[in-house]
Amino acid sequence: MIEAILIISGIGLLLGxxxxxxxxxxxxxxxxxxxxxxxxxxxxxxxxxxxxxCRPYAEAIAKGEADINLCPPGGDEGVKRLAELLGVEPKPxxxxxxxxxxxxxxxDAQTCIGCTLCIQACPVDAIVGAAKQMHTIIAAxxxxxxxxxxxxxxxxxxMEIVPENLARWKWRYPIHLIRPLHGGSRP
Amino acid sequence: MKTAFPGGxxxxxxxxxxxxxxxxxxxxxxxxxxxxxxxxxxxxxxVVKVGxxxxxxxxxxxxxxxxxxxxxxxxxxxxxxxxxxxxxHPSGLWDLCIVIxxxxxxxxxxxxxxxxxNLPPEAVREQLADRGLAGLGGAVFPSHIKLDPANDGxxxxxxxxGAECEPWITCDDRLMRERATDVLQGARVMQRLIGAAExxxxxxxNKPEAIAAMQSAASPWDDIHIIAVPAVxxxxxxxxxxxxxxxxxxxxxxxxxxxxxxVFNVGTAAALWQAVSQGExxxxxxxxxxxxxxxxxNFDVRIGTPINDLITAVGGVREDAAGTLVGGPMMGFxxxxxxxxxxxxxxxxxxxPQADFPPRPRALPCIRCSRCAAACPVSLQPFEMYxxxxxxxxxxxxxxxxxxxxxxxxxxxxCPSAIPLVxxxxxxxxxxxxxxxxxxxxxxxxxxxxxxxxxxxREKQEKAEKHAKAAAAAKQGASPEDADAARKKAILDAxxxxxxxxxxxxSPKNTTDLPTxxxxxxxxxxxxxxxxxxAVDHQISDIDADxxxxxxxxx
Numbered sequence: 001m002i003e004a005i006l007i008i009s010g011i012g013l014l015l016g017x018x019x020x021x022x023x024x025x026x027x028x029x030x031x032x033x034x035x036x037x038x039x040x041x042x043x044x045x046x047x048x049x050x051x052x053x054c055r056p057y058a059e060a061i062a063k064g065e066a067d068i069n070l071c072p073p074g075g076d077e078g079v080k081r082l083a084e085l086l087g088v089e090p091k092p093x094x095x096x097x098x099x100x101x102x103x104x105x106x107x108d109a110q111t112c113i114g115c116t117l118c119i120q121a122c123p124v125d126a127i128v129g130a131a132k133q134m135h136t137i138i139a140a141x142x143x144x145x146x147x148x149x150x151x152x153x154x155x156x157x158x159m160e161i162v163p164e165n166l167a168r169w170k171w172r173y174p175i176h177l178i179r180p181l182h183g184g185s186r187p
Numbered sequence: 188m189k190t191a192f193p194g195g196x197x198x199x200x201x202x203x204x205x206x207x208x209x210x211x212x213x214x215x216x217x218x219x220x221x222x223x224x225x226x227x228x229x230x231x232x233x234v235v236k237v238g239x240x241x242x243x244x245x246x247x248x249x250x251x252x253x254x255x256x257x258x259x260x261x262x263x264x265x266x267x268x269x270x271x272x273x274x275x276h277p278s279g280l281w282d283l284c285i286v287i288x289x290x291x292x293x294x295x296x297x298x299x300x301x302x303x304x305n306l307p308p309e310a311v312r313e314q315l316a317d318r319g320l321a322g323l324g325g326a327v328f329p330s331h332i333k334l335d336p337a338n339d340g341x342x343x344x345x346x347x348x349g350a351e352c353e354p355w356i357t358c359d360d361r362l363m364r365e366r367a368t369d370v371l372q373g374a375r376v377m378q379r380l381i382g383a384a385e386x387x388x389x390x391x392x393n394k395p396e397a398i399a400a401m402q403s404a405a406s407p408w409d410d411i412h413i414i415a416v417p418a419v420x421x422x423x424x425x426x427x428x429x430x431x432x433x434x435x436x437x438x439x440x441x442x443x444x445x446x447x448x449x450v451f452n453v454g455t456a457a458a459l460w461q462a463v464s465q466g467e468x469x470x471x472x473x474x475x476x477x478x479x480x481x482x483x484x485n486f487d488v489r490i491g492t493p494i495n496d497l498i499t500a501v502g503g504v505r506e507d508a509a510g511t512l513v514g515g516p517m518m519g520f521x522x523x524x525x526x527x528x529x530x531x532x533x534x535x536x537x538x539x540p541q542a543d544f545p546p547r548p549r550a551l552p553c554i555r556c557s558r559c560a561a562a563c564p565v566s567l568q569p570f571e572m573y574x575x576x577x578x579x580x581x582x583x584x585x586x587x588x589x590x591x592x593x594x595x596x597x598x599x600x601x602c603p604s605a606i607p608l609v610x611x612x613x614x615x616x617x618x619x620x621x622x623x624x625x626x627x628x629x630x631x632x633x634x635x636x637x638x639x640x641x642x643x644x645r646e647k648q649e650k651a652e653k654h655a656k657a658a659a660a661a662k663q664g665a666s667p668e669d670a671d672a673a674r675k676k677a678i679l680d681a682x683x684x685x686x687x688x689x690x691x692x693x694s695p696k697n698t699t700d701l702p703t704x705x706x707x708x709x710x711x712x713x714x715x716x717x718x719x720x721x722a723v724d725h726q727i728s729d730i731d732a733d734x735x736x737x738x739x740x741x742x
Contacts, residue, residue, distance in 0.1 A: 042625070043632035053636065124635040143632050166224055169278040170617030174610035 034062045040081050042073040045123035046145030048097065053123065061086075067094060073144070075099030103161045104142040105149070109134055111156035118148035118157060191431045194564045195419040196597050198354050198517070200393055201543070205477035206357035208484040210365055213500055215293055219261045219491035220272050221247065223283045225530035226327040228254035233285060239266045242296040244468050247285050250316060256329045256531075257319040259468040260287055261489035263294040272526070275494065275513050275533050279523030287491070298466030308334075308380045311463075318468035319531075320459055324348060324423075324452030325514065327532045330459065333449060334380045342449040344433055345383035347374055349390040349397065349453040350416060350423035353515030356535040358473040359453050361485040363390065363397035366457055367404035371411060373456030376463050378410075381449055386411045387432045388453070391418040420517065421595040425450040427564055439591050454534070474533055476501045479508040479540040488529050494536055495525040504538050512537040516544070517596040551604035559598035559608060565591050569598035569608045576615035581622070584615045592616075 038058040049070035051057040060066035061082070068082040069091050076092070076099060083090035093099065107118075107127075114132040119125075126142045129135030137148075137157075148157050162168075224230035231248035241247060241260040248258040267288045271281040301314045316331035336342055347370070351359040363370060374386050388405070390398050392415040405411040416422055416431050426437040428450065435446035443450050454473065461467045470490050474497065477483040481502025488497060494511070498504060512519040513533055522536075529536075559569035568587055575584035589612060598608040657671070701709070 038633070041629070043629040043636065045632065045636050054633070123639065124632050125639050126635070141631070141635060143628075164278075164280065166274065166276060166278065166280055166282050168621075169276075169280060170621055171277075171610065171613040173614050174607050 031062050034058055036085055037061050044073045044143035044145045048072050069094045072097045072100050101161050103144040103159045104139045105137050105157050106160050107135055107137055108156040111154050113154055115153060117151040121147045121151045123147060190417055190419045192427045192564045193566050194562045196562055196600055198420050201355045202357050205475050205483040206360050210361050210473055210485045210487055212487050215289060216496050217289050219287045219489060220284045220528045221258050221491040222274055222530050223248050225532060226256035226321045226329055228329060231255060231258045233269055235266050237266055237269060241266060242294050244298055244470055245296045256321045257317060259319050259470045261470045261491045262289045263292050264289040273524035275527040275530050277520035300466045301463045303376050303463050311380060315462055318462040320462055320469050321531050322452055323454035323458060323472055325532060330455060336381050342381050342444055342447050343384045344448045345378050345386045346429050346432055346448055346450045347388040347453050347456055348423060348428050348450055349388055350428050352391060352420045352423035353517055355477050355537050356475050356515050358475045358485050358534050360394045360397050362457055362473055363453055364400045367400040369457040369460045370453045371404050373460035376459055377451060388413045389416045389428045389432050391416055391422055393418040421564055424593050439588055474529055475535040478538040479505040480538050490529060490531055492529045494527055497536060507541045509539045509541045509544060512539060548605045550606045553604055553606060558601045562597040562601045567592060573608050573611050576611040581615055581619050589615055
């Protein structure tokens, strides 16, 4: 009897020790789900979801604090992908949020006074310029987040939708009507 | 004869409509519109301005990077506009073109032939690139890249593609019948550039005249083999023809160059010979104009010819015309606007006769009969890929090797339910590419954002450290104002010392390497300055002397 108790508690202690050791040595630094969620977000860093950037929003989703339908640049497609990852039902975009077409900011060179306020606002450092020098936007790096619009004291920044061109054009979804047999009624 | 690749279909070839008459020249037109992005890769950059006079063959747009292609003036005249015009593209989008008003003289620029036998291959490739050479089979890939074995290893076999498997198109057929020697001479140059051991020319056996002409032209050379291949669509696919001629199967996701075969269209070889022997850039190509037109045939067409002018030149359309295709019926696309121009990609303008192109019946549900799989020349399972592409499950579609699909359209052709399968595959491919691009952009944005956060944090820390140091210095006795002033003065002194040193050592000074007249000018100024200084010094000493005198007098 006493042997059995000793053996069982010995095994218990051993396994407990192993688990304790593993918990210290194989500890995952960050929630791996967080990176997966972050990878699905469009990285515009626009803050339209109510969080200061894409990663904070991903953190909030991972903790279950935020809904998955708050990202307008991602749109319904993004919601669908998040839902797939998290194994939940996709839902329509949140109140007052709709998908926005990709656009870039453009600075009007005639009006810009070189105040550098937009440079400080840009989350991806896509604005070049110096104090009292004209600023300009690196269109290829601009995520279209619109964060540079409010700080501009002379309203010289406007957003322009990126037009479709030959390089960006893609084939549309084929209009594919399946015809029911026998004039419309299914058997 | 059997095909080496699986699947394929037999199609009514409709070649007789246009292949019986020789290649005719087009009359000179009053206006040409040359697109800037008619090739794969970056759009060409204009090197002429509106109002410039240009000569035939003059470069009007240069390459932008390696994967790009120059454009040349199709005739002499004046550049009247550089603006967006309709493109020969399935999208019907407009894009930048250079519009040239012809002056009627058609005066050429003086091009030098390329000394391909003595020049090193790099120099030949460079010169070919300057002449705007690109693949004329349809993909319009810049040829100088395909001719550079450094890009992709060793290619012992050069395949010339004269299969021309698409129905209706006969431009390669006529080219091989009439200009067989040009084609083979061009192939010789290609062979030297890529170091191929042999040249295989594949021609479908429904073109006996072309085969005969090529065989007689090839008789002086032992290493050129003209091979008749069965007329099975899509024999003209590069991978399919390479497989038929060499037995080498291109691996999934690979290119024919992975198995040591480089494939060129016969038209590209002929154009290359034009560029080498005459020095002429690519401003002209053969286009089949066929279908419901009055006088179908093949024409030497300048790049930039508006397609409606081309149709007018063949007597206009017949009454039974139902839309215009660019390319053949299998892989071509419906033209949105006939004002679009002939680019390097346009091998055929097919005005659809109603009788041959009945409207496609509405699609029925897929019954999984697998006929599409049997017809697929790359052994794919179109019915599975269709299922996933339709449901926009692109990952799954891709796992069925979607990207090995050559979009030949065999599956759509044989489908008893009339499902436009290939349209779904094109759609799915486009979406996947777009997503990859989006993901690349997102990754870049994330990186930049993270760096920015890091930078802001670093700046904050640096500021805090500085303040801490100043506070520590203040504690050690010296009054904070003094310390601050001393620090500022030290910084100022250091900056001024640096500046004066930089001024002295700056090289070149803005006065070095000047022309003599400028130097003379500077010398005069310096002399004037010296005189003035002298005069001023003199006056000052006079004043001083006066003052001293006055003082003495007073004293």
